[in-house]
Amino acid sequence: MGCMMKRHFQIVLMGLGSLFLLAACSTPTAQSAANEIIRPEGQEVIVWHPYDGAAREALLQQIDEFNAVNPWRIVVVPEYHGAAEDLGRDLAAAAQAGAMPELAIRAPAEVWSLGAAVVPMQTYVDDARFGLTEDDLADLFPAMLDIARDPKLKTIIGLPLGGEGVVLVSNSDRLAAHNYFEPPSSWPLFREVCQAITRDTTNDGQPDVFGFGFNPRADFATAWLNSRGGSIISDDGTRASFNAAEGVNTLRTLQETASSGCFYRTTDEDMIREFARGKVGLIFAQTTQLPEIFDAVEARGGFRWSVAPVPYGRRDRTLTISGPAWFMLRSTPQRQLAAWLFVRWFSETPQTVRWSQLTGLLPLRQSAAQGLAAEFSLNAGLKVAFDLLTVARAQPDVPQWDSIAELLIHAVNAAVDGNDPERLLNEAAQAADALLNQ
The missing domain is CATH 3.40.190.10 (Periplasmic binding protein-like II)
Structure with missing residues:
Protein backbone atom coordinates (compact mmCIF):
# COMPACT_ATOMS: atom_id res chain seq x y z
CA MET A 1 0.00 0.00 0.00
CA GLY A 2 2.83 2.38 0.93
CA CYS A 3 4.70 1.57 -2.29
CA MET A 4 1.57 2.08 -4.37
CA MET A 5 0.88 5.46 -2.73
CA LYS A 6 4.50 6.49 -3.22
CA ARG A 7 4.39 5.56 -6.90
CA HIS A 8 1.05 7.33 -7.33
CA PHE A 9 2.52 10.45 -5.71
CA GLN A 10 5.52 10.32 -8.07
CA ILE A 11 3.22 10.04 -11.08
CA VAL A 12 1.20 13.01 -9.87
CA LEU A 13 4.38 15.06 -9.41
CA MET A 14 5.58 14.10 -12.87
CA GLY A 15 2.21 15.07 -14.31
CA LEU A 16 2.20 18.39 -12.50
CA GLY A 17 5.78 19.01 -13.59
CA SER A 18 4.77 18.42 -17.19
CA LEU A 19 1.86 20.83 -16.80
CA PHE A 20 4.13 23.48 -15.27
CA LEU A 21 6.62 22.94 -18.09
CA LEU A 22 3.89 23.30 -20.70
CA ALA A 23 2.56 26.39 -18.97
CA ALA A 24 6.03 27.92 -18.81
CA CYS A 25 6.66 27.17 -22.45
CA SER A 26 3.27 28.48 -23.52
CA THR A 27 3.40 31.81 -21.63
CA PRO A 28 5.47 33.74 -24.20
CA THR A 29 3.28 32.33 -26.95
CA ALA A 30 0.18 33.49 -25.13
CA GLN A 31 1.72 36.92 -24.56
CA SER A 32 2.74 37.13 -28.20
CA ALA A 33 -0.77 36.20 -29.24
CA ALA A 34 -2.15 38.90 -26.96
CA ASN A 35 0.25 41.43 -28.44
CA GLU A 36 -0.74 40.42 -31.93
CA ILE A 37 -4.34 41.36 -31.18
CA ILE A 38 -3.44 45.06 -31.02
CA ARG A 39 -2.36 45.90 -34.53
CA PRO A 40 -2.26 49.38 -36.06
CA GLU A 41 -2.57 48.32 -39.71
CA GLY A 42 -5.14 50.20 -41.73
CA GLN A 43 -6.35 52.41 -38.88
CA GLU A 44 -7.66 55.94 -39.41
CA VAL A 45 -6.48 58.59 -36.95
CA ILE A 46 -8.42 61.85 -36.68
CA VAL A 47 -6.41 64.90 -35.56
CA TRP A 48 -8.12 68.07 -34.36
CA HIS A 49 -5.93 71.16 -34.56
CA PRO A 50 -6.16 74.98 -34.21
CA TYR A 51 -3.78 75.91 -37.03
CA ASP A 52 -4.48 78.06 -40.04
CA GLY A 53 -2.27 79.82 -42.57
CA ALA A 54 1.37 78.76 -42.75
CA ALA A 55 1.13 76.56 -39.64
CA ARG A 56 -1.74 74.62 -41.19
CA GLU A 57 0.21 74.08 -44.41
CA ALA A 58 3.21 72.88 -42.39
CA LEU A 59 1.07 70.39 -40.48
CA LEU A 60 -0.59 69.08 -43.64
CA GLN A 61 2.80 68.63 -45.28
CA GLN A 62 4.01 66.48 -42.40
CA ILE A 63 0.80 64.45 -42.29
CA ASP A 64 0.87 63.83 -46.04
CA GLU A 65 4.37 62.44 -45.76
CA PHE A 66 3.47 60.11 -42.90
CA ASN A 67 0.44 58.83 -44.80
CA ALA A 68 2.65 58.10 -47.79
CA VAL A 69 5.55 56.35 -46.04
CA ASN A 70 4.28 54.60 -42.90
CA PRO A 71 4.41 50.79 -43.28
CA TRP A 72 1.18 50.19 -41.35
CA ARG A 73 -1.04 51.93 -43.92
CA ILE A 74 -2.27 54.26 -41.17
CA VAL A 75 -4.19 57.25 -42.50
CA VAL A 76 -4.05 60.45 -40.45
CA VAL A 77 -6.92 62.85 -41.16
CA PRO A 78 -6.48 66.46 -39.97
CA GLU A 79 -9.51 68.55 -39.03
CA TYR A 80 -9.37 72.28 -38.33
CA HIS A 81 -11.57 73.29 -35.39
CA GLY A 82 -10.93 77.01 -35.18
CA ALA A 83 -8.69 78.86 -32.76
CA ALA A 84 -7.63 77.34 -29.44
CA GLU A 85 -10.76 78.49 -27.62
CA ASP A 86 -13.06 77.04 -30.29
CA LEU A 87 -11.13 73.79 -30.34
CA GLY A 88 -11.45 73.55 -26.57
CA ARG A 89 -15.23 73.89 -26.74
CA ASP A 90 -15.46 71.27 -29.48
CA LEU A 91 -13.33 68.83 -27.49
CA ALA A 92 -15.43 69.31 -24.35
CA ALA A 93 -18.60 68.64 -26.33
CA ALA A 94 -17.05 65.62 -28.04
CA ALA A 95 -15.98 64.19 -24.68
CA GLN A 96 -19.55 64.52 -23.41
CA ALA A 97 -20.89 62.83 -26.54
CA GLY A 98 -18.24 60.10 -26.55
CA ALA A 99 -17.18 60.99 -30.10
CA MET A 100 -13.65 62.31 -29.74
CA PRO A 101 -10.77 62.37 -32.23
CA GLU A 102 -7.75 60.17 -31.61
CA LEU A 103 -5.38 63.14 -31.29
CA ALA A 104 -5.60 66.85 -30.53
CA ILE A 105 -3.00 69.62 -30.50
CA ARG A 106 -3.38 71.70 -27.35
CA ALA A 107 -1.47 73.74 -24.82
CA PRO A 108 -0.77 71.33 -21.94
CA ALA A 109 -2.73 73.23 -19.28
CA GLU A 110 -5.82 73.13 -21.49
CA VAL A 111 -6.33 69.35 -21.52
CA TRP A 112 -6.68 68.66 -17.80
CA SER A 113 -10.39 69.44 -17.94
CA LEU A 114 -10.92 66.42 -20.20
CA GLY A 115 -9.99 64.10 -17.32
CA ALA A 116 -10.01 60.37 -18.07
CA ALA A 117 -10.69 61.04 -21.75
CA VAL A 118 -6.95 61.77 -22.11
CA VAL A 119 -4.70 58.73 -22.47
CA PRO A 120 -1.26 59.44 -20.91
CA MET A 121 1.47 58.69 -23.43
CA GLN A 122 3.90 57.36 -20.82
CA THR A 123 2.64 53.81 -21.43
CA TYR A 124 3.47 54.12 -25.12
CA VAL A 125 6.81 55.82 -24.42
CA ASP A 126 7.77 52.80 -22.27
CA ASP A 127 6.43 50.12 -24.62
CA ALA A 128 9.12 47.54 -25.38
CA ARG A 129 8.10 47.18 -29.01
CA PHE A 130 6.81 50.56 -30.12
CA GLY A 131 8.14 52.94 -27.46
CA LEU A 132 11.06 55.33 -27.38
CA THR A 133 14.51 53.77 -27.18
CA GLU A 134 17.25 54.72 -24.73
CA ASP A 135 18.93 56.60 -27.56
CA ASP A 136 15.70 58.49 -28.23
CA LEU A 137 15.36 59.52 -24.60
CA ALA A 138 19.00 60.62 -24.47
CA ASP A 139 18.49 62.70 -27.63
CA LEU A 140 15.26 64.42 -26.55
CA PHE A 141 15.78 67.56 -24.48
CA PRO A 142 14.48 66.81 -20.94
CA ALA A 143 12.74 70.18 -20.68
CA MET A 144 10.82 69.44 -23.88
CA LEU A 145 9.38 66.30 -22.28
CA ASP A 146 8.59 68.33 -19.15
CA ILE A 147 6.28 70.62 -21.17
CA ALA A 148 3.49 68.04 -20.91
CA ARG A 149 4.54 66.04 -17.84
CA ASP A 150 2.32 65.52 -14.79
CA PRO A 151 4.24 67.28 -11.97
CA LYS A 152 2.85 64.96 -9.31
CA LEU A 153 3.21 61.58 -11.01
CA LYS A 154 6.17 62.64 -13.23
CA THR A 155 4.54 60.82 -16.15
CA ILE A 156 4.44 62.08 -19.72
CA ILE A 157 0.87 63.06 -20.59
CA GLY A 158 1.53 64.33 -24.11
CA LEU A 159 4.45 64.77 -26.48
CA PRO A 160 5.32 68.32 -27.62
CA LEU A 161 5.51 69.28 -31.27
CA GLY A 162 8.31 71.71 -30.40
CA GLY A 163 8.84 74.65 -28.09
CA SER A 322 6.53 76.23 -23.48
CA GLY A 323 4.68 74.93 -26.48
CA PRO A 324 1.85 72.88 -27.95
CA ALA A 325 1.70 69.13 -27.54
CA TRP A 326 0.01 66.08 -29.00
CA PHE A 327 -2.61 64.59 -26.69
CA MET A 328 -4.16 61.18 -27.21
CA LEU A 329 -7.86 60.73 -26.54
CA ARG A 330 -9.46 57.46 -25.58
CA SER A 331 -10.67 55.30 -28.48
CA THR A 332 -9.81 51.69 -29.37
CA PRO A 333 -6.45 50.06 -28.58
CA GLN A 334 -5.77 49.75 -32.31
CA ARG A 335 -6.43 53.42 -33.06
CA GLN A 336 -4.54 54.55 -29.97
CA LEU A 337 -1.49 52.57 -31.07
CA ALA A 338 -1.80 54.01 -34.58
CA ALA A 339 -2.02 57.51 -33.10
CA TRP A 340 1.11 56.90 -31.04
CA LEU A 341 3.05 55.64 -34.06
CA PHE A 342 2.25 58.89 -35.86
CA VAL A 343 3.31 61.00 -32.85
CA ARG A 344 6.51 58.99 -32.48
CA TRP A 345 7.30 59.49 -36.18
CA PHE A 346 6.60 63.22 -35.86
CA SER A 347 9.16 63.43 -33.02
CA GLU A 348 11.98 61.78 -35.00
CA THR A 349 14.93 63.92 -36.05
CA PRO A 350 14.06 64.53 -39.74
CA GLN A 351 10.52 65.54 -38.84
CA THR A 352 11.44 67.74 -35.87
CA VAL A 353 14.01 69.50 -38.09
CA ARG A 354 11.43 70.12 -40.79
CA TRP A 355 8.80 71.27 -38.28
CA SER A 356 11.28 73.76 -36.84
CA GLN A 357 12.12 75.02 -40.32
CA LEU A 358 8.45 75.44 -41.20
CA THR A 359 7.17 76.94 -37.94
CA GLY A 360 10.13 78.47 -36.09
CA LEU A 361 9.53 76.26 -33.05
CA LEU A 362 12.60 74.92 -31.30
CA PRO A 363 13.22 71.23 -32.07
CA LEU A 364 12.68 68.37 -29.65
CA ARG A 365 16.07 66.75 -30.20
CA GLN A 366 19.74 67.57 -29.82
CA SER A 367 20.43 65.73 -33.08
CA ALA A 368 18.46 68.41 -34.95
CA ALA A 369 21.44 70.78 -34.79
CA GLN A 370 23.04 69.62 -38.03
CA GLY A 371 19.80 69.80 -39.99
CA LEU A 372 19.16 73.35 -38.76
CA ALA A 373 22.61 74.72 -39.59
CA ALA A 374 21.26 76.91 -42.40
CA GLU A 375 18.50 78.30 -40.17
CA PHE A 376 21.01 79.05 -37.41
CA SER A 377 23.18 81.02 -39.85
CA LEU A 378 20.19 83.17 -40.84
CA ASN A 379 18.55 83.40 -37.41
CA ALA A 380 21.27 83.79 -34.78
CA GLY A 381 18.64 84.14 -32.07
CA LEU A 382 17.33 80.66 -32.80
CA LYS A 383 20.85 79.30 -32.30
CA VAL A 384 21.17 81.18 -28.99
CA ALA A 385 17.98 79.54 -27.76
CA PHE A 386 18.88 76.09 -29.12
CA ASP A 387 22.18 76.16 -27.24
CA LEU A 388 20.25 76.84 -24.02
CA LEU A 389 17.89 73.87 -24.39
CA THR A 390 20.15 71.58 -22.38
CA VAL A 391 19.59 73.86 -19.34
CA ALA A 392 16.02 74.85 -20.17
CA ARG A 393 13.06 74.69 -17.80
CA ALA A 394 9.47 74.14 -18.86
CA GLN A 395 6.59 76.39 -17.92
CA PRO A 396 4.46 74.69 -15.22
CA ASP A 397 1.90 72.17 -16.45
CA VAL A 398 -0.97 72.27 -13.97
CA PRO A 399 -4.71 72.60 -14.62
Missing part, protein backbone atom coordinates in the same frame (compact mmCIF):
# COMPACT_ATOMS: atom_id res chain seq x y z
CA GLU A 164 9.43 78.36 -27.86
CA GLY A 165 11.66 80.10 -25.36
CA VAL A 166 11.82 83.55 -23.76
CA VAL A 167 14.86 85.64 -24.77
CA LEU A 168 16.08 89.21 -24.36
CA VAL A 169 16.13 91.29 -27.55
CA SER A 170 18.33 94.40 -27.63
CA ASN A 171 18.83 97.30 -30.03
CA SER A 172 22.60 96.86 -30.41
CA ASP A 173 23.10 100.24 -32.09
CA ARG A 174 21.28 102.03 -29.28
CA LEU A 175 23.31 100.23 -26.63
CA ALA A 176 26.61 100.84 -28.45
CA ALA A 177 25.86 104.56 -28.64
CA HIS A 178 26.01 104.51 -24.84
CA ASN A 179 29.12 102.30 -24.68
CA TYR A 180 27.32 99.03 -23.99
CA PHE A 181 28.57 96.54 -26.54
CA GLU A 182 26.85 93.43 -25.21
CA PRO A 183 23.29 92.82 -24.02
CA PRO A 184 22.93 93.09 -20.23
CA SER A 185 23.73 89.71 -18.68
CA SER A 186 22.68 90.52 -15.11
CA TRP A 187 19.68 92.28 -13.60
CA PRO A 188 21.75 95.14 -12.08
CA LEU A 189 23.29 95.71 -15.51
CA PHE A 190 19.82 95.52 -17.08
CA ARG A 191 18.72 98.34 -14.77
CA GLU A 192 21.82 100.37 -15.62
CA VAL A 193 21.35 99.96 -19.38
CA CYS A 194 17.62 100.67 -19.16
CA GLN A 195 18.29 103.96 -17.41
CA ALA A 196 21.23 104.94 -19.63
CA ILE A 197 19.41 104.59 -22.96
CA THR A 198 16.25 106.41 -21.84
CA ARG A 199 16.29 109.89 -23.35
CA ASP A 200 14.33 113.11 -23.70
CA THR A 201 15.06 113.88 -27.34
CA THR A 202 12.61 116.80 -27.62
CA ASN A 203 13.79 118.72 -24.53
CA ASP A 204 10.30 118.93 -23.08
CA GLY A 205 11.30 117.45 -19.75
CA GLN A 206 9.70 114.07 -20.50
CA PRO A 207 11.44 110.97 -21.89
CA ASP A 208 10.25 109.93 -25.32
CA VAL A 209 12.77 107.15 -25.99
CA PHE A 210 12.76 104.44 -23.35
CA GLY A 211 15.01 101.65 -22.19
CA PHE A 212 12.54 98.80 -21.77
CA GLY A 213 9.26 97.91 -23.43
CA PHE A 214 7.48 96.48 -20.37
CA ASN A 215 4.92 93.80 -21.21
CA PRO A 216 4.00 91.83 -18.04
CA ARG A 217 3.06 88.49 -19.55
CA ALA A 218 3.03 85.31 -17.48
CA ASP A 219 5.59 83.56 -19.70
CA PHE A 220 7.96 86.52 -19.34
CA ALA A 221 7.45 86.72 -15.57
CA THR A 222 8.14 82.98 -15.29
CA ALA A 223 11.39 83.44 -17.22
CA TRP A 224 12.41 86.38 -15.02
CA LEU A 225 11.94 84.33 -11.85
CA ASN A 226 13.66 81.28 -13.31
CA SER A 227 16.67 83.39 -14.26
CA ARG A 228 17.08 84.38 -10.61
CA GLY A 229 17.01 80.75 -9.50
CA GLY A 230 13.37 80.88 -8.46
CA SER A 231 10.34 78.93 -9.61
CA ILE A 232 6.61 79.41 -9.97
CA ILE A 233 5.28 76.15 -8.53
CA SER A 234 6.89 73.45 -6.39
CA ASP A 235 8.31 70.42 -8.18
CA ASP A 236 5.37 68.27 -7.11
CA GLY A 237 2.84 70.83 -8.32
CA THR A 238 1.12 71.19 -4.94
CA ARG A 239 2.03 74.74 -3.86
CA ALA A 240 3.17 78.09 -5.19
CA SER A 241 6.86 78.91 -4.82
CA PHE A 242 7.08 82.29 -6.57
CA ASN A 243 6.92 84.13 -3.23
CA ALA A 244 10.35 82.84 -2.16
CA ALA A 245 13.29 85.24 -1.89
CA GLU A 246 14.12 84.92 -5.60
CA GLY A 247 10.64 86.05 -6.59
CA VAL A 248 10.65 88.96 -4.17
CA ASN A 249 14.07 90.10 -5.42
CA THR A 250 12.88 89.90 -9.02
CA LEU A 251 9.90 92.15 -8.37
CA ARG A 252 12.02 94.57 -6.33
CA THR A 253 14.47 94.87 -9.21
CA LEU A 254 11.63 95.57 -11.64
CA GLN A 255 10.16 98.11 -9.22
CA GLU A 256 13.45 99.94 -8.71
CA THR A 257 14.19 99.96 -12.43
CA ALA A 258 10.72 101.24 -13.32
CA SER A 259 10.93 104.01 -10.72
CA SER A 260 13.69 105.67 -12.74
CA GLY A 261 11.24 106.24 -15.59
CA CYS A 262 12.89 103.91 -18.11
CA PHE A 263 9.87 101.58 -18.55
CA TYR A 264 7.43 102.07 -21.40
CA ARG A 265 4.31 99.95 -21.11
CA THR A 266 3.58 97.88 -24.20
CA THR A 267 1.14 95.14 -25.18
CA ASP A 268 1.36 92.04 -27.33
CA GLU A 269 -0.06 94.09 -30.19
CA ASP A 270 2.48 96.94 -30.14
CA MET A 271 5.61 95.58 -28.40
CA ILE A 272 7.47 94.61 -31.57
CA ARG A 273 6.35 97.74 -33.41
CA GLU A 274 7.66 99.99 -30.62
CA PHE A 275 10.99 98.16 -30.66
CA ALA A 276 11.28 98.39 -34.46
CA ARG A 277 10.59 102.13 -34.52
CA GLY A 278 13.15 102.79 -31.78
CA LYS A 279 10.72 103.77 -29.05
CA VAL A 280 12.25 101.14 -26.73
CA GLY A 281 15.69 99.54 -26.76
CA LEU A 282 15.03 96.31 -24.85
CA ILE A 283 12.17 93.82 -24.99
CA PHE A 284 11.59 90.20 -24.06
CA ALA A 285 10.15 87.96 -26.75
CA GLN A 286 9.43 84.36 -27.60
CA THR A 287 11.79 82.75 -30.11
CA THR A 288 8.87 82.24 -32.50
CA GLN A 289 8.57 86.05 -32.67
CA LEU A 290 12.12 86.59 -33.95
CA PRO A 291 11.19 86.47 -37.66
CA GLU A 292 8.47 89.05 -37.01
CA ILE A 293 11.00 91.28 -35.24
CA PHE A 294 13.39 90.92 -38.19
CA ASP A 295 10.70 91.94 -40.68
CA ALA A 296 9.53 94.87 -38.55
CA VAL A 297 13.05 96.24 -38.09
CA GLU A 298 13.86 95.86 -41.79
CA ALA A 299 10.65 97.64 -42.74
CA ARG A 300 11.78 100.63 -40.66
CA GLY A 301 15.15 100.87 -42.39
CA GLY A 302 17.02 98.47 -40.16
CA PHE A 303 19.42 98.62 -37.23
CA ARG A 304 21.62 96.05 -35.56
CA TRP A 305 19.85 94.00 -32.91
CA SER A 306 20.78 90.93 -30.91
CA VAL A 307 19.29 88.07 -28.93
CA ALA A 308 20.57 86.93 -25.54
CA PRO A 309 19.45 84.85 -22.56
CA VAL A 310 17.30 86.44 -19.88
CA PRO A 311 19.76 88.21 -17.50
CA TYR A 312 21.28 85.66 -15.15
CA GLY A 313 24.21 87.29 -13.33
CA ARG A 314 26.41 84.79 -11.51
CA ARG A 315 23.87 82.00 -11.92
CA ASP A 316 23.76 79.52 -14.77
CA ARG A 317 22.02 80.69 -17.91
CA THR A 318 18.60 79.23 -18.52
CA LEU A 319 15.73 79.25 -21.00
CA THR A 320 12.06 79.01 -20.06
CA ILE A 321 10.12 77.08 -22.69
CA GLN A 400 -4.85 75.87 -12.66
CA TRP A 401 -2.11 77.55 -14.72
CA ASP A 402 -4.27 80.21 -16.38
CA SER A 403 -5.62 81.42 -13.04
CA ILE A 404 -2.18 81.33 -11.40
CA ALA A 405 -0.76 83.27 -14.35
CA GLU A 406 -3.32 86.03 -13.75
CA LEU A 407 -2.31 86.22 -10.09
CA LEU A 408 1.34 86.51 -11.08
CA ILE A 409 0.67 89.23 -13.67
CA HIS A 410 -1.33 91.23 -11.13
CA ALA A 411 1.54 91.02 -8.63
CA VAL A 412 4.12 92.14 -11.21
CA ASN A 413 2.00 95.10 -12.33
CA ALA A 414 1.25 96.16 -8.77
CA ALA A 415 4.93 95.95 -7.79
CA VAL A 416 5.99 98.09 -10.75
CA ASP A 417 3.34 100.61 -9.65
CA GLY A 418 5.11 100.89 -6.29
CA ASN A 419 3.40 98.36 -4.00
CA ASP A 420 5.30 96.04 -1.65
CA PRO A 421 6.58 93.01 -3.63
CA GLU A 422 6.74 90.64 -0.66
CA ARG A 423 3.16 91.32 0.40
CA LEU A 424 1.92 91.04 -3.18
CA LEU A 425 3.61 87.71 -3.79
CA ASN A 426 2.53 86.24 -0.46
CA GLU A 427 -1.09 87.16 -1.17
CA ALA A 428 -0.84 85.75 -4.69
CA ALA A 429 0.80 82.55 -3.41
CA GLN A 430 -1.95 82.06 -0.84
CA ALA A 431 -4.57 82.34 -3.58
CA ALA A 432 -2.56 80.03 -5.85
CA ASP A 433 -2.25 77.40 -3.10
CA ALA A 434 -6.01 77.44 -2.67
CA LEU A 435 -6.39 76.79 -6.41
CA LEU A 436 -3.81 74.00 -6.43
CA ASN A 437 -5.47 72.18 -3.56
CA GLN A 438 -9.09 72.38 -4.68
